[in-house]
Amino acid sequence: MNSGIRFDAVSVAYGGNVVLDSLDLTVEPGEVMALLGPSGSGKTTALRAVAGFVRPVSGRVFLGGRDVTELPPYRRGIGMVVQQYALFPHLKVAENVAFGLKAQKAVPRAEIPGRVAEALDMTGMAAYAGRYPRELSGGQQQRVAIARALAIRPSVLLLDEPLSALDAQLRSGMLAELARLHRELPDVSMLYVTHDQVEALTLADRIAVMDKARLQDCGTPQELYRRPRNEFTASFVGNANLLPVEVRTGGGVRFGEAVLKVDTGDAAAGSAATLCVRPHLVGLGEGPNALRGTIREVQWRGSTHRLYVEVDGRPVKADVRELRETPVLGAPVTLHFASQDAVLLGAGVGSGG
Amino acid sequence: MPSTGADPKAVPTELESGSAGTDRATSQAGTVAAPGRGFSGQGPRPRGVPAWVWALPPVAVLALVFLYPLALVVQQSFTTDSGDVSLAPYGDVFASEAFRSALGTTVWLALGATAGCLVLGFALALVIAFVPFPGGKAVAKFIDVFLSFPSFLITLALLFVYGSVGMANGMWTGVTGASEGPFDFLTTPWGVLLAEITYFTPFVMRPLLAAFSQIDTSQLEVASSLGARTGRIVRQVILPEALPALAAGGSLVLVLCLNEFGIVLFTGAKGVTTLPMLVYSKAILESDYPAACVVAVVNVAISVGLYGIYRVVSRRAGA
Numbered sequence: 001m002n003s004g005i006r007f008d009a010v011s012v013a014y015g016g017n018v019v020l021d022s023l024d025l026t027v028e029p030g031e032v033m034a035l036l037g038p039s040g041s042g043k044t045t046a047l048r049a050v051a052g053f054v055r056p057v058s059g060r061v062f063l064g065g066r067d068v069t070e071l072p073p074y075r076r077g078i079g080m081v082v083q084q085y086a087l088f089p090h091l092k093v094a095e096n097v098a099f100g101l102k103a104q105k106a107v108p109r110a111e112i113p114g115r116v117a118e119a120l121d122m123t124g125m126a127a128y129a130g131r132y133p134r135e136l137s138g139g140q141q142q143r144v145a146i147a148r149a150l151a152i153r154p155s156v157l158l159l160d161e162p163l164s165a166l167d168a169q170l171r172s173g174m175l176a177e178l179a180r181l182h183r184e185l186p187d188v189s190m191l192y193v194t195h196d197q198v199e200a201l202t203l204a205d206r207i208a209v210m211d212k213a214r215l216q217d218c219g220t221p222q223e224l225y226r227r228p229r230n231e232f233t234a235s236f237v238g239n240a241n242l243l244p245v246e247v248r249t250g251g252g253v254r255f256g257e258a259v260l261k262v263d264t265g266d267a268a269a270g271s272a273a274t275l276c277v278r279p280h281l282v283g284l285g286e287g288p289n290a291l292r293g294t295i296r297e298v299q300w301r302g303s304t305h306r307l308y309v310e311v312d313g314r315p316v317k318a319d320v321r322e323l324r325e326t327p328v329l330g331a332p333v334t335l336h337f338a339s340q341d342a343v344l345l346g347a348g349v350g351s352g353g
Numbered sequence: 354m355p356s357t358g359a360d361p362k363a364v365p366t367e368l369e370s371g372s373a374g375t376d377r378a379t380s381q382a383g384t385v386a387a388p389g390r391g392f393s394g395q396g397p398r399p400r401g402v403p404a405w406v407w408a409l410p411p412v413a414v415l416a417l418v419f420l421y422p423l424a425l426v427v428q429q430s431f432t433t434d435s436g437d438v439s440l441a442p443y444g445d446v447f448a449s450e451a452f453r454s455a456l457g458t459t460v461w462l463a464l465g466a467t468a469g470c471l472v473l474g475f476a477l478a479l480v481i482a483f484v485p486f487p488g489g490k491a492v493a494k495f496i497d498v499f500l501s502f503p504s505f506l507i508t509l510a511l512l513f514v515y516g517s518v519g520m521a522n523g524m525w526t527g528v529t530g531a532s533e534g535p536f537d538f539l540t541t542p543w544g545v546l547l548a549e550i551t552y553f554t555p556f557v558m559r560p561l562l563a564a565f566s567q568i569d570t571s572q573l574e575v576a577s578s579l580g581a582r583t584g585r586i587v588r589q590v591i592l593p594e595a596l597p598a599l600a601a602g603g604s605l606v607l608v609l610c611l612n613e614f615g616i617v618l619f620t621g622a623k624g625v626t627t628l629p630m631l632v633y634s635k636a637i638l639e640s641d642y643p644a645a646c647v648v649a650v651v652n653v654a655i656s657v658g659l660y661g662i663y664r665v666v667s668r669r670a671g672a
Contacts (some may be wrong), residue, residue: 073577073578074577079578079579080575080578082571084569084571086571087572088593091589099589103576103579
């Protein structure tokens with residue numbers, strides 16, 4: 001079965017207000033694609049365009065190679081899980097899960113109980129089939145919602161901030177659960193909308209970073225984390241020091257007084273650029289690419305210390321392994337980082353269109 | 354507690370002022386107020402006046418303007434013309450053909466109007482709540498205003514449209530040259546039914562719109578993505594969540610229709626006699642007060658009984 005989702009220049013506007021601007025994106029069959037971005041970035045709109053709840057003003061949406069742009073939601077055969085569960089309160093758990101099977105009429109009536117049990121088994125909720133949603137905890141309700149979406153055996157599963165309503169501990173448990181479901185259902189394409197970078201990094205095969213109604217960047221979590229293409233991606237996927245630098249003739253960049261040896265690629269000498277260095281890759285003490293500054297703020301985070309160091313009037317963050325002695329505020333300090341840990345972001349690219 | 358001693362003193366003074374009207378009011382206020390004394394002795398009293406004292410004025414007013422007349426009506430219904438207390442008025446009234454037919458007419462009109470209001474109100478509320486159209490908000494607001502209209506206004510409007518010299522018949526006679534138009538249903542029970550449905554439908558829509566606004570739209574979206582079409586979503590998602598509101602609106606309309614007087618009077622339907630009309634004709638036209646009071650008591654009993662059933666049902670439904 002050929003599943004997968006393809007956005008072909010999809011634009012959505014509400015009353016002249018463009019909320020999704022010409023999105024081109026392909027989710028491969030069996031792939032988990034995270035749509036990551038702040039609120040108002042257009043990520044939920046993209047998901048709603050796939051589900052059929054919003055009609056694009058231009059562009060096409062394809063499911064498994066079929067153009068579904070004109071199809072109503074009930075003919076798309078999509079599983080959907082939303083933040084607030086949206087279980088039907090007057091139906092028991094088993095009836096909730098059976099809802100899609102009865103509505104689609106694709107399954108003979110006699111087979112429905114078996115399919116319901118299978119879906120509930122998959123999410124570990126088989127013991128609660130006779131309960132009402134109000135008798136379940138938030139995490140249990142979300143499992144039922146997932147079972148309900150999976151019962152119709154969709155080729156595409158849409159997840160709209162599915163873990164945002166859960167507390168932190170439940171969330172990490174559900175993340176593992178979703179990863180397991182993904183392994184057990186290798187044919188199902190998932191579009192996972194979230195504003196939480198940890199969820200995206202953990203679960204997704206690829207991440208599409210969205211901001212201001214546009215796709216900013218798309219790649220595997222490793223690519224986006226290690227080689228972000230612009231400032232927005234660098235700061236939204238993981239933490240980042242973004243240092244304004246000037247490209248020197250003959251390689252390297254200049255940051256204030258310091259000369260840093262980093263790969264400048266084909267950046268033109270003399271142009272302004274941004275250097276991205278992850279805080280946890282910044283070391284304390286002398287070394288290559290040394291930055292001298294003053295400690296302005298220290299946060300103890302248990303296993304690490306977060307140092308805010310002022311270098312040449314700019315704050316530089318460093319996450320270092322827990323120090324035996326907490327550094328004194330105002331003390332001079334030297335930081336360093338390895339050349340291969342820094343990424344030069346092109347000038348102009350980072351403004352985030 | 355020093356203030357406890359003040360209570361007995363407070364009771365008589367309050368009762369005296371509250372009982373200026375009648376003996377009944379006094380005894381009513383006295384019995385209701387009595388249990389309050391126990392509470393006020395224990396709880397904190399920041400203002401120095403027992404809490405139950407504040408309940409006395411409203412109870413006294415209620416007794417004076419409502420309970421006392423009601424009691425008089427009940428008393429009258431058990432009194433014959435000669436002044437004896439007996440069940441004879443009930444026997445006479447129940448035996449009369451006029452009462453039986455009025456009871457039947459009242460009940461079927463009320464049930465019919467309620468059913469019509471539920472169906473029409475549910476459909477209209479669905480459209481207003483879930484189908485976005487320009488002016489939808491204004492329509493919802495208008496429904497609130499509609500509730501404040503007097504009932505005879507609707508009947509008058511219908512008279513203008515469908516009455517014997519109304520617009521519809523006028524157009525018919527103008528076009529065909531006939532001496533009479535085809536619309537003469539307004540003076541039949543169907544005219545009353547139409548007027549009651551027209552007037553009372555907003556009473557069903559108001560609670561329904563409130564209930565619909567509570568429904569999580571993501572439930573509807575998930576249902577449609579699971580393959581449910583509009584009909585199934587209405588039946589299996591919206592309707593179950595609207596049932597308490599339907600029960601509330603429906604029982605309200607049922608009670609109001611049972612007691613409706615203005616609409617029936619204004620349609621001028623002479624053959625349509627409902628219980629309130631019967632009370633009116635017995636009391637005002639025939640001066641047969643015992644019979645009028647019997648009919649009134651029956652009408653009240655039906656209304657209160659229905660309300661009781663509604664409370665039991667709605668509590669069992671978890672509303």
